[in-house]
Amino acid sequence: MSKKITIFGMHSVRAILEQHPERLVEVFATRERQDKPLQDLVSQAQRLGLRVQFVPKATLDKKADNGNHQGIAITALEAPQLTxxxxxxxxxxxxxxxxxxxxxxxxxxxxxxxxxxxxxxxxxxxxxxxxxxxxxxxxxxxxxxxxxxxxxxxxxxxxxxxxxxxxxxxxxxxxxxxxxxxxxxxxxxxxxxxxxxxxxxxxxxxxxxxxxxxxxxxxxxxxxxxxxxxxxxxxxxxxxxxxxxxx
Ligand SMILES: C[S@@+](CC[C@H](N)C(=O)[O-])C[C@H]1O[C@@H](n2cnc3c(N)ncnc32)[C@H](O)[C@@H]1O
The missing domain is CATH 3.40.1280.10 (SPOUT methyltransferase, trefoil knot domain)
Structure with a gap:
Protein backbone atom coordinates (compact mmCIF):
# COMPACT_ATOMS: atom_id res chain seq x y z
CA MET A 1 0.00 0.00 0.00
CA SER A 2 1.48 3.41 -1.02
CA LYS A 3 2.30 6.01 1.60
CA LYS A 4 0.03 9.06 1.79
CA ILE A 5 1.67 12.43 1.15
CA THR A 6 0.55 16.04 1.34
CA ILE A 7 0.86 18.21 -1.76
CA PHE A 8 0.03 21.89 -1.70
CA GLY A 9 0.05 24.94 -3.97
CA MET A 10 -1.98 25.53 -7.13
CA HIS A 11 0.53 24.21 -9.71
CA SER A 12 1.38 21.05 -7.79
CA VAL A 13 -2.27 20.22 -7.07
CA ARG A 14 -3.24 20.90 -10.70
CA ALA A 15 -0.48 18.55 -11.91
CA ILE A 16 -1.87 15.71 -9.80
CA LEU A 17 -5.49 16.43 -10.80
CA GLU A 18 -4.58 16.41 -14.49
CA GLN A 19 -1.95 13.70 -14.64
CA HIS A 20 -2.60 11.31 -11.75
CA PRO A 21 -6.19 11.71 -10.51
CA GLU A 22 -6.11 8.05 -9.44
CA ARG A 23 -3.64 9.00 -6.69
CA LEU A 24 -5.94 11.58 -5.04
CA VAL A 25 -7.32 10.80 -1.60
CA GLU A 26 -8.59 14.07 -0.07
CA VAL A 27 -8.86 17.70 -1.17
CA PHE A 28 -8.81 20.66 1.22
CA ALA A 29 -9.50 24.25 0.16
CA THR A 30 -9.52 27.36 2.29
CA ARG A 31 -12.82 29.01 3.17
CA GLU A 32 -11.18 32.42 3.09
CA ARG A 33 -10.16 32.55 -0.59
CA GLN A 34 -12.76 32.81 -3.37
CA ASP A 35 -10.71 33.77 -6.44
CA LYS A 36 -11.34 32.21 -9.85
CA PRO A 37 -8.12 30.16 -10.24
CA LEU A 38 -8.81 28.46 -6.90
CA GLN A 39 -12.50 27.97 -7.72
CA ASP A 40 -11.56 26.43 -11.09
CA LEU A 41 -9.27 23.96 -9.35
CA VAL A 42 -11.96 23.10 -6.80
CA SER A 43 -14.50 22.56 -9.63
CA GLN A 44 -11.99 20.35 -11.46
CA ALA A 45 -11.66 18.19 -8.34
CA GLN A 46 -15.44 18.04 -7.90
CA ARG A 47 -15.91 17.00 -11.54
CA LEU A 48 -13.63 14.05 -10.77
CA GLY A 49 -16.13 13.06 -8.08
CA LEU A 50 -13.96 14.18 -5.18
CA ARG A 51 -15.46 15.75 -2.09
CA VAL A 52 -13.68 19.03 -1.38
CA GLN A 53 -13.46 19.91 2.31
CA PHE A 54 -13.53 23.66 2.98
CA VAL A 55 -11.37 24.38 6.01
CA PRO A 56 -10.00 27.44 7.84
CA LYS A 57 -6.70 28.80 6.52
CA ALA A 58 -5.01 27.74 9.76
CA THR A 59 -5.79 24.08 8.95
CA LEU A 60 -4.08 24.42 5.56
CA ASP A 61 -1.13 26.26 7.14
CA LYS A 62 -0.67 23.24 9.39
CA LYS A 63 -1.03 20.70 6.58
CA ALA A 64 1.53 22.63 4.49
CA ASP A 65 3.84 23.07 7.48
CA ASN A 66 3.43 26.83 6.99
CA GLY A 67 4.49 26.60 3.33
CA ASN A 68 2.78 28.79 0.72
CA HIS A 69 -0.27 26.59 -0.01
CA GLN A 70 -2.19 29.26 -1.99
CA GLY A 71 -5.45 28.04 -0.49
CA ILE A 72 -5.34 24.39 -1.53
CA ALA A 73 -3.78 21.12 -0.35
CA ILE A 74 -4.42 17.47 -1.11
CA THR A 75 -3.60 14.12 0.35
CA ALA A 76 -2.42 11.76 -2.37
CA LEU A 77 -0.89 8.33 -2.66
CA GLU A 78 2.84 8.56 -3.26
CA ALA A 79 3.92 7.56 -6.78
CA PRO A 80 5.62 4.17 -7.01
CA GLN A 81 9.32 4.57 -6.11
CA LEU A 82 11.60 4.20 -9.13
CA THR A 83 15.03 2.59 -8.72
C1 LIG B 1 27.82 25.39 -6.33
S1 LIG B 1 28.48 24.31 -7.48
C2 LIG B 1 29.70 23.43 -6.56
C3 LIG B 1 30.95 24.16 -6.44
C4 LIG B 1 32.07 23.28 -5.95
N1 LIG B 1 32.93 24.04 -5.11
C5 LIG B 1 32.86 22.66 -7.09
O1 LIG B 1 34.05 22.86 -7.11
O2 LIG B 1 32.29 21.98 -7.94
C6 LIG B 1 27.29 23.03 -7.65
C7 LIG B 1 27.28 22.38 -8.98
O3 LIG B 1 26.79 23.27 -9.97
C8 LIG B 1 27.41 22.98 -11.22
N2 LIG B 1 28.18 24.17 -11.61
C9 LIG B 1 28.24 25.34 -10.97
N3 LIG B 1 29.03 26.20 -11.65
C10 LIG B 1 29.48 25.54 -12.75
C11 LIG B 1 30.32 25.88 -13.87
N4 LIG B 1 30.86 27.06 -14.00
N5 LIG B 1 30.53 24.95 -14.80
C12 LIG B 1 29.98 23.72 -14.72
N6 LIG B 1 29.17 23.35 -13.70
C13 LIG B 1 28.92 24.24 -12.73
C14 LIG B 1 28.29 21.77 -11.00
O4 LIG B 1 27.52 20.63 -11.23
C15 LIG B 1 28.61 21.90 -9.51
O5 LIG B 1 29.01 20.68 -8.95
Whole structure:
Protein backbone atom coordinates (compact mmCIF):
# COMPACT_ATOMS: atom_id res chain seq x y z
CA MET A 1 0.00 0.00 0.00
CA SER A 2 1.48 3.41 -1.02
CA LYS A 3 2.30 6.01 1.60
CA LYS A 4 0.03 9.06 1.79
CA ILE A 5 1.67 12.43 1.15
CA THR A 6 0.55 16.04 1.34
CA ILE A 7 0.86 18.21 -1.76
CA PHE A 8 0.03 21.89 -1.70
CA GLY A 9 0.05 24.94 -3.97
CA MET A 10 -1.98 25.53 -7.13
CA HIS A 11 0.53 24.21 -9.71
CA SER A 12 1.38 21.05 -7.79
CA VAL A 13 -2.27 20.22 -7.07
CA ARG A 14 -3.24 20.90 -10.70
CA ALA A 15 -0.48 18.55 -11.91
CA ILE A 16 -1.87 15.71 -9.80
CA LEU A 17 -5.49 16.43 -10.80
CA GLU A 18 -4.58 16.41 -14.49
CA GLN A 19 -1.95 13.70 -14.64
CA HIS A 20 -2.60 11.31 -11.75
CA PRO A 21 -6.19 11.71 -10.51
CA GLU A 22 -6.11 8.05 -9.44
CA ARG A 23 -3.64 9.00 -6.69
CA LEU A 24 -5.94 11.58 -5.04
CA VAL A 25 -7.32 10.80 -1.60
CA GLU A 26 -8.59 14.07 -0.07
CA VAL A 27 -8.86 17.70 -1.17
CA PHE A 28 -8.81 20.66 1.22
CA ALA A 29 -9.50 24.25 0.16
CA THR A 30 -9.52 27.36 2.29
CA ARG A 31 -12.82 29.01 3.17
CA GLU A 32 -11.18 32.42 3.09
CA ARG A 33 -10.16 32.55 -0.59
CA GLN A 34 -12.76 32.81 -3.37
CA ASP A 35 -10.71 33.77 -6.44
CA LYS A 36 -11.34 32.21 -9.85
CA PRO A 37 -8.12 30.16 -10.24
CA LEU A 38 -8.81 28.46 -6.90
CA GLN A 39 -12.50 27.97 -7.72
CA ASP A 40 -11.56 26.43 -11.09
CA LEU A 41 -9.27 23.96 -9.35
CA VAL A 42 -11.96 23.10 -6.80
CA SER A 43 -14.50 22.56 -9.63
CA GLN A 44 -11.99 20.35 -11.46
CA ALA A 45 -11.66 18.19 -8.34
CA GLN A 46 -15.44 18.04 -7.90
CA ARG A 47 -15.91 17.00 -11.54
CA LEU A 48 -13.63 14.05 -10.77
CA GLY A 49 -16.13 13.06 -8.08
CA LEU A 50 -13.96 14.18 -5.18
CA ARG A 51 -15.46 15.75 -2.09
CA VAL A 52 -13.68 19.03 -1.38
CA GLN A 53 -13.46 19.91 2.31
CA PHE A 54 -13.53 23.66 2.98
CA VAL A 55 -11.37 24.38 6.01
CA PRO A 56 -10.00 27.44 7.84
CA LYS A 57 -6.70 28.80 6.52
CA ALA A 58 -5.01 27.74 9.76
CA THR A 59 -5.79 24.08 8.95
CA LEU A 60 -4.08 24.42 5.56
CA ASP A 61 -1.13 26.26 7.14
CA LYS A 62 -0.67 23.24 9.39
CA LYS A 63 -1.03 20.70 6.58
CA ALA A 64 1.53 22.63 4.49
CA ASP A 65 3.84 23.07 7.48
CA ASN A 66 3.43 26.83 6.99
CA GLY A 67 4.49 26.60 3.33
CA ASN A 68 2.78 28.79 0.72
CA HIS A 69 -0.27 26.59 -0.01
CA GLN A 70 -2.19 29.26 -1.99
CA GLY A 71 -5.45 28.04 -0.49
CA ILE A 72 -5.34 24.39 -1.53
CA ALA A 73 -3.78 21.12 -0.35
CA ILE A 74 -4.42 17.47 -1.11
CA THR A 75 -3.60 14.12 0.35
CA ALA A 76 -2.42 11.76 -2.37
CA LEU A 77 -0.89 8.33 -2.66
CA GLU A 78 2.84 8.56 -3.26
CA ALA A 79 3.92 7.56 -6.78
CA PRO A 80 5.62 4.17 -7.01
CA GLN A 81 9.32 4.57 -6.11
CA LEU A 82 11.60 4.20 -9.13
CA THR A 83 15.03 2.59 -8.72
CA UNK A 84 17.97 1.49 -10.86
CA UNK A 85 15.84 -1.50 -11.86
CA UNK A 86 13.63 0.85 -13.90
CA UNK A 87 16.46 2.53 -15.81
CA UNK A 88 16.91 0.04 -18.66
CA UNK A 89 13.22 0.37 -19.54
CA UNK A 90 13.40 4.19 -19.36
CA UNK A 91 16.42 4.14 -21.71
CA UNK A 92 14.71 1.76 -24.13
CA UNK A 93 11.54 3.85 -24.20
CA UNK A 94 13.35 7.17 -24.73
CA UNK A 95 15.77 5.77 -27.33
CA UNK A 96 17.90 8.46 -28.99
CA UNK A 97 15.95 11.17 -27.16
CA UNK A 98 17.05 9.94 -23.72
CA UNK A 99 18.08 12.85 -21.51
CA UNK A 100 18.89 12.17 -17.87
CA UNK A 101 19.64 14.73 -15.19
CA UNK A 102 21.81 13.20 -12.47
CA UNK A 103 22.15 15.06 -9.16
CA UNK A 104 25.13 13.86 -7.13
CA UNK A 105 24.18 14.85 -3.60
CA UNK A 106 21.99 17.93 -4.00
CA UNK A 107 20.65 18.42 -0.48
CA UNK A 108 18.76 21.74 -0.57
CA UNK A 109 15.02 21.12 -1.20
CA UNK A 110 14.75 24.43 -3.06
CA UNK A 111 17.54 23.38 -5.44
CA UNK A 112 16.01 19.94 -6.02
CA UNK A 113 12.59 21.54 -6.63
CA UNK A 114 14.08 24.05 -9.08
CA UNK A 115 16.02 21.28 -10.90
CA UNK A 116 12.85 19.19 -11.26
CA UNK A 117 10.96 22.20 -12.61
CA UNK A 118 13.64 22.87 -15.23
CA UNK A 119 13.93 19.14 -16.00
CA UNK A 120 10.21 19.00 -16.77
CA UNK A 121 10.44 22.07 -19.01
CA UNK A 122 13.44 20.63 -20.88
CA UNK A 123 11.76 17.26 -21.51
CA UNK A 124 14.09 15.23 -19.30
CA UNK A 125 13.49 11.46 -19.33
CA UNK A 126 14.19 11.10 -15.59
CA UNK A 127 16.05 12.77 -12.75
CA UNK A 128 18.42 10.42 -10.96
CA UNK A 129 19.77 10.92 -7.41
CA UNK A 130 21.45 8.73 -4.82
CA UNK A 131 19.21 7.55 -1.95
CA UNK A 132 21.67 8.82 0.66
CA UNK A 133 22.86 12.36 1.27
CA UNK A 134 20.33 13.86 -1.14
CA UNK A 135 17.11 15.79 -0.72
CA UNK A 136 14.06 13.59 -1.23
CA UNK A 137 10.64 14.53 -2.56
CA UNK A 138 9.27 16.34 0.50
CA UNK A 139 6.40 18.88 0.44
CA UNK A 140 8.77 21.85 -0.02
CA UNK A 141 10.45 20.19 -3.01
CA UNK A 142 7.03 19.47 -4.53
CA UNK A 143 5.90 23.08 -4.03
CA UNK A 144 9.10 24.58 -5.48
CA UNK A 145 8.93 22.13 -8.40
CA UNK A 146 5.61 23.71 -9.30
CA UNK A 147 3.99 20.44 -10.37
CA UNK A 148 7.12 18.91 -11.93
CA UNK A 149 7.63 16.51 -9.02
CA UNK A 150 4.39 14.85 -10.19
CA UNK A 151 5.42 14.66 -13.84
CA UNK A 152 9.17 13.92 -14.03
CA UNK A 153 10.21 10.34 -13.11
CA UNK A 154 12.49 10.56 -10.05
CA UNK A 155 14.85 7.59 -9.75
CA UNK A 156 16.62 7.02 -6.42
CA UNK A 157 19.62 4.71 -6.65
CA UNK A 158 21.85 2.94 -4.15
CA UNK A 159 25.16 3.36 -5.96
CA UNK A 160 25.51 6.32 -8.31
CA UNK A 161 28.76 5.29 -10.03
CA UNK A 162 27.25 1.87 -10.83
CA UNK A 163 24.14 3.61 -12.16
CA UNK A 164 26.25 5.79 -14.47
CA UNK A 165 27.91 2.62 -15.83
CA UNK A 166 24.43 1.14 -16.35
CA UNK A 167 23.49 4.22 -18.39
CA UNK A 168 26.70 3.85 -20.42
CA UNK A 169 25.81 0.21 -21.15
CA UNK A 170 22.56 1.63 -22.55
CA UNK A 171 24.59 3.82 -24.97
CA UNK A 172 24.01 6.98 -22.89
CA UNK A 173 26.95 9.45 -23.00
CA UNK A 174 27.57 10.60 -19.42
CA UNK A 175 28.67 14.24 -19.09
CA UNK A 176 29.79 15.66 -15.76
CA UNK A 177 29.82 19.38 -14.96
CA UNK A 178 32.65 21.14 -13.16
CA UNK A 179 33.93 24.69 -13.30
CA UNK A 180 37.51 23.55 -13.94
CA UNK A 181 36.70 21.26 -16.93
CA UNK A 182 38.46 21.98 -20.24
CA UNK A 183 35.50 21.59 -22.60
CA UNK A 184 32.72 24.18 -22.65
CA UNK A 185 29.03 23.25 -22.39
CA UNK A 186 28.67 24.81 -25.85
CA UNK A 187 31.22 22.50 -27.54
CA UNK A 188 29.43 19.18 -27.02
CA UNK A 189 27.00 17.37 -29.33
CA UNK A 190 23.87 16.50 -27.31
CA UNK A 191 21.79 15.06 -30.13
CA UNK A 192 22.25 11.43 -28.98
CA UNK A 193 21.22 9.92 -25.62
CA UNK A 194 22.94 11.86 -22.82
CA UNK A 195 23.06 12.19 -19.04
CA UNK A 196 24.14 15.49 -17.48
CA UNK A 197 25.64 15.07 -14.01
CA UNK A 198 25.50 17.94 -11.52
CA UNK A 199 27.44 18.09 -8.27
CA UNK A 200 26.47 18.94 -4.72
CA UNK A 201 26.07 22.53 -3.52
CA UNK A 202 29.26 22.56 -1.48
CA UNK A 203 31.71 20.02 -2.87
CA UNK A 204 30.57 19.40 -6.43
CA UNK A 205 30.64 15.86 -7.86
CA UNK A 206 32.24 13.11 -5.78
CA UNK A 207 35.55 11.70 -7.05
CA UNK A 208 34.10 8.36 -8.21
CA UNK A 209 31.21 10.09 -9.98
CA UNK A 210 33.62 12.42 -11.76
CA UNK A 211 35.91 9.53 -12.78
CA UNK A 212 33.00 7.56 -14.21
CA UNK A 213 31.86 10.37 -16.52
CA UNK A 214 32.73 10.08 -20.23
CA UNK A 215 33.42 13.80 -20.47
CA UNK A 216 33.52 16.88 -18.23
CA UNK A 217 32.18 20.28 -19.26
CA UNK A 218 32.25 23.76 -17.79
CA UNK A 219 29.95 26.73 -18.08
CA UNK A 220 32.15 29.74 -18.79
CA UNK A 221 32.08 32.26 -15.95
CA UNK A 222 33.14 35.74 -17.00
CA UNK A 223 32.89 37.63 -13.72
CA UNK A 224 34.39 37.09 -10.29
CA UNK A 225 32.23 34.28 -8.79
CA UNK A 226 33.75 30.80 -8.76
CA UNK A 227 30.57 28.82 -9.50
CA UNK A 228 26.86 29.01 -10.29
CA UNK A 229 24.04 27.74 -8.11
CA UNK A 230 23.42 24.10 -9.07
CA UNK A 231 19.86 24.72 -10.29
CA UNK A 232 21.01 27.64 -12.44
CA UNK A 233 23.84 25.50 -13.89
CA UNK A 234 21.25 22.77 -14.55
CA UNK A 235 19.16 25.24 -16.53
CA UNK A 236 22.12 26.37 -18.63
CA UNK A 237 23.13 22.78 -19.50
CA UNK A 238 19.64 21.42 -20.16
CA UNK A 239 18.71 24.35 -22.34
CA UNK A 240 21.82 23.86 -24.49
CA UNK A 241 20.48 20.33 -25.08
CA UNK A 242 17.05 21.76 -25.93
CA UNK A 243 18.61 24.34 -28.26
CA UNK A 244 20.53 21.65 -30.17
CA UNK A 245 17.63 19.22 -30.37
CA UNK A 246 14.64 21.44 -30.91
CA UNK A 247 15.62 24.85 -32.28
C1 LIG B 1 27.82 25.39 -6.33
S1 LIG B 1 28.48 24.31 -7.48
C2 LIG B 1 29.70 23.43 -6.56
C3 LIG B 1 30.95 24.16 -6.44
C4 LIG B 1 32.07 23.28 -5.95
N1 LIG B 1 32.93 24.04 -5.11
C5 LIG B 1 32.86 22.66 -7.09
O1 LIG B 1 34.05 22.86 -7.11
O2 LIG B 1 32.29 21.98 -7.94
C6 LIG B 1 27.29 23.03 -7.65
C7 LIG B 1 27.28 22.38 -8.98
O3 LIG B 1 26.79 23.27 -9.97
C8 LIG B 1 27.41 22.98 -11.22
N2 LIG B 1 28.18 24.17 -11.61
C9 LIG B 1 28.24 25.34 -10.97
N3 LIG B 1 29.03 26.20 -11.65
C10 LIG B 1 29.48 25.54 -12.75
C11 LIG B 1 30.32 25.88 -13.87
N4 LIG B 1 30.86 27.06 -14.00
N5 LIG B 1 30.53 24.95 -14.80
C12 LIG B 1 29.98 23.72 -14.72
N6 LIG B 1 29.17 23.35 -13.70
C13 LIG B 1 28.92 24.24 -12.73
C14 LIG B 1 28.29 21.77 -11.00
O4 LIG B 1 27.52 20.63 -11.23
C15 LIG B 1 28.61 21.90 -9.51
O5 LIG B 1 29.01 20.68 -8.95
Missing amino acids: ENDLDALCAKAGKAALFLVLDGVTDPHNLGACLRTADAAGVTAVIAPKDKSASLNPTVRKVASGAAETVPFVQVTNLARTLRQLQENQVWVIGTAGEANDSVYQVDYTGPVAIVMGAEGDGMRRLTRETCDQLIKIPLLGSVSSLNVSVATGVCLYEVVRQRHV
